[in-house]
Each structure stands twice: as C-alpha cells, then as structure tokens.
Amino acid sequence: MSILAPVHSILAKTGLDAIVLVPGANFRRVFGTDFHQMERPLEVIVPKAGEAVAIVPNLELASFAAIGFPGQVFDWRDEAGYMGAFMAAGEALPQLRQGARIGVEGQRMRVFDLFALQKALPGAVFVDIHAGISALRLHKLPHEIELQRKAIRLSEAALEATLQEVKVGMTETEIESILLRNLFSHGADGLAFAPIVAAGDNAAKPHAHARPDYRIEPGDALLFDFGGSYQGYSADITRTFFVKEVSDFDRAFYETVLAANEKGRAVSRAGITASEVDDAVQKVLEGSQFAEFRRHKTGHGLGLDVHEAPQIMRGNGQVLEPGMVYTIEPGLYRLGEAGVRIEDDVVVTEDGIDCLTSFPRELRLVG
Numbered sequence: 001m002s003i004l005a006p007v008h009s010i011l012a013k014t015g016l017d018a019i020v021l022v023p024g025a026n027f028r029r030v031f032g033t034d035f036h037q038m039e040r041p042l043e044v045i046v047p048k049a050g051e052a053v054a055i056v057p058n059l060e061l062a063s064f065a066a067i068g069f070p071g072q073v074f075d076w077r078d079e080a081g082y083m084g085a086f087m088a089a090g091e092a093l094p095q096l097r098q099g100a101r102i103g104v105e106g107q108r109m110r111v112f113d114l115f116a117l118q119k120a121l122p123g124a125v126f127v128d129i130h131a132g133i134s135a136l137r138l139h140k141l142p143h144e145i146e147l148q149r150k151a152i153r154l155s156e157a158a159l160e161a162t163l164q165e166v167k168v169g170m171t172e173t174e175i176e177s178i179l180l181r182n183l184f185s186h187g188a189d190g191l192a193f194a195p196i197v198a199a200g201d202n203a204a205k206p207h208a209h210a211r212p213d214y215r216i217e218p219g220d221a222l223l224f225d226f227g228g229s230y231q232g233y234s235a236d237i238t239r240t241f242f243v244k245e246v247s248d249f250d251r252a253f254y255e256t257v258l259a260a261n262e263k264g265r266a267v268s269r270a271g272i273t274a275s276e277v278d279d280a281v282q283k284v285l286e287g288s289q290f291a292e293f294r295r296h297k298t299g300h301g302l303g304l305d306v307h308e309a310p311q312i313m314r315g316n317g318q319v320l321e322p323g324m325v326y327t328i329e330p331g332l333y334r335l336g337e338a339g340v341r342i343e344d345d346v347v348v349t350e351d352g353i354d355c356l357t358s359f360p361r362e363l364r365l366v367g
C-alpha cells in the first residue's frame with residue numbers, strides 16, 4: 001500500500017482534485033516523521049490523479065529522502081528563494097490549474113505558503129478542509145495509544161515527584177522549573193505544551209502563566225495543567241491541590257468539579273455524541289451552587305496535537321467511536337480568588353472507555 005493511501009482516501013471522499021500537506025501532526029501521521037515549520041516552506045501536493053510532488057528546502061533533502069516519498073521533489077536553496085521550486089511544481093501539475101479544487105490545512109498553512117501556491121497554480125480554488133484532513137488522526141491505532149499511555153505515565157510520575165518538593169513560600173516559577181526537570185528526568189522527550197502552574201487567584205485564569213513574584217501561601221489552590229510528550233504523542237493532565245489547608249467552601253468547590261469529572265467518565269462510551277458527554281458534565285456544574293463560575297467546555301481530542309478532534313462540547317454531534325482519545329476537564333473559576341480543574345485523558349473502547357490517567361483525584365493538601 002502506498003504511503004499516500006490515506007490521503008487518496010480523503011480525496012475520494014471529498015471530491016477534491018488535490019490536497020496540500022505542510023509540516024505538523026497530519027504530515028507526521030502520513031509520513032511517520034515531521035519537519036520544523038520555519039521560514040522555509042516545505043509542502044507536499046497530492047493530486048487525485050497523477051504523481052505527487054514535494055517542495056523541499058535543499059538543507060532538508062537528506063531527511064526528506066528517508067520518508068520514502070513516492071513522487072517528484074523540487075528543492076530550493078536560500079540564496080535562490082523558494083518561488084522557483086513552487087513554479088516548477090506547478091508546471092509538473094498542469095491538471096491542477098484552471099478550476100481545480102485543492103484542499104489545505106486552514107489551521108496550519110501560513111499565508112505566504114498559500115500565496116506561493118496561488119501563483120504556481122493559477123486558476124485553482126483553495127478550500128479549507130482542515131477537519132477532513134485531520135480525520136486521519138481521529139481513530140488512534142493501538143501503537144499510538146501505547147505511546148500516549150507512556151507519555152501520560154511519565155507525566156504523572158513527574159507530578160508526584162514535584163509535589164514532594166513543594167513548600168510554602170515557593171514561587172510559581174520555582175515550582176514550574178521543578179516540574180520541567182522532573183518531566184525530562186522521567187523520560188519525556190519534549191513538552192506537549194508550556195505547562196501551567198498557578199496558585200491562588202492565578203488559578204482562576206484557565207490559561208495562566210507562572211509568576212516569579214508570587215509565593216504560595218496556606219489555603220491557596222495550586223493548579224498544574226501540563227503534559228510531557230513521548231515520540232510525538234501528548235499527555236494533557238490537570239490536577240488541583242491546596243497548600244497546607246482548605247476551607248469548607250473551597251472543599252465544596254473542589255468536590256463539585258470532581259463530581260463533574262466523574263460524570264464525564266461515567267457517561268463516556270462508543271455511540272454517545274460529544275455533545276451528550278458535555279451536556280452531562282455541564283449539568284452537574286449548572287445544578288450546583290457554583291454554576292456562575294463555569295467558563296469552558298468539557299474537553300478536546302488529544303494525540304499528536306494537544307487540541308484536536310473530537311471537541312467535547314454541546315452542539316457537537318460527532319458520535320464517539322473506539323480509538324478516539326479525548327480529555328475530560330471540567331473546571332470552576334472564581335476570578336480574583338481561586339480556580340479548580342481536574343483533567344483526565346480517556347480512550348473510547350468497544351465496551352466503554354479506558355482512562356489513561358490514573359493520578360488520584362481526591363482532594364490533597366501539599367506543602
């Protein structure tokens with residue numbers, strides 16, 4: 001089977017005349033490797049009929065040759081610029097000129113890449129089919145799930161090691177640096193995303209940044225949202241702790257989020273829609289005394305990208321199927337005071353879900 005068979009399958013389903021891939025998660029899913037997306041464009045054009053072509057910076061030729069690309073390669077050097085390679089690729093694809101419909105990854109392709117394609121293939125119509133291309137990654141293969149499980153396990157071990165070092169008076173950035181050290185010492189080969197370590201009122205910001213000038217105090221919520229990566233696959237875990245002590249009010253606040261997380265894991269299974277999972281979770285939060293502090297959907301898909309399909313939110317009629325991996329991460333946020341989020345990563349199976357995360361969820365005091 002050709003390495004490009006998955007792309008040809010999408011072409012057949014969509015009726016497009018060609019698809020363009022750029023470095024990123026979809027590229028890696030097709031070719032088994034990835035390239036840095038820098039100022040030098042690298043693109044693969046796969047037509048419905050005829051030979052595929054690639055536009056490759058000359059310094060990447062040896063690495064690109066290793067993927068076994070079954071088509072023509074047009075390389076370019078910095079001093080000459082990339083437009084000549086684009087024009088040569090366009091000449092090799094006369095069927096993609098006037099009136100051809102070409103699908104691109106709308107969330108990955110840069111504007112200057114698109115301008116170069118438009119010049120090389122005059123008269124072609126470029127359409128965003130990011131979701132259609134990303135469907136390549138919607139159902140994880142068994143080996144992908146195992147790589148993701150590895151990323152999650154090492155991340156959980158790093159979190160526990162970090163908690164053993166947390167002390168009252170540390171800054172958020174000090175704790176973040178400990179977490180980063182532990183992620184790599186436990187086997188991560190990269191970061192899924194820049195970690196969030198937030199305490200006190202900062203924990204009420206869902207995408208907070210660690211502060212170098214705030215020292216954690218007794219009673220603070222201390223939120224970690226982080227993940228190591230392993231061979232390209234991501235963990236995405238959130239746990240919230242309290243420093244030394246917790247008030248009755250914050251305990252009830254925490255237990256409400258935990259109940260919503262438990263509901264999300266309980267209802268998840270093949271055959272239910274993403275909307276139904278989110279609805280069940282949100283109803284727990286909405287039915288509590290803390291309903292006004294809801295701020296986001298239940299979760300998102302997880303794999304080579306940290307945020308991918310399926311989106312676990314109301315209104316998304318996507319039916320969940322075996323092999324889909326996503327997060328369940330309800331949260332409540334009292335702006336200026338505290339926030340709590342509890343996030344697990346799950347994979348849909350034939351008879352329910354397998355929860356890939358196992359770090360304890362019960363309220364825990366640290367420091």
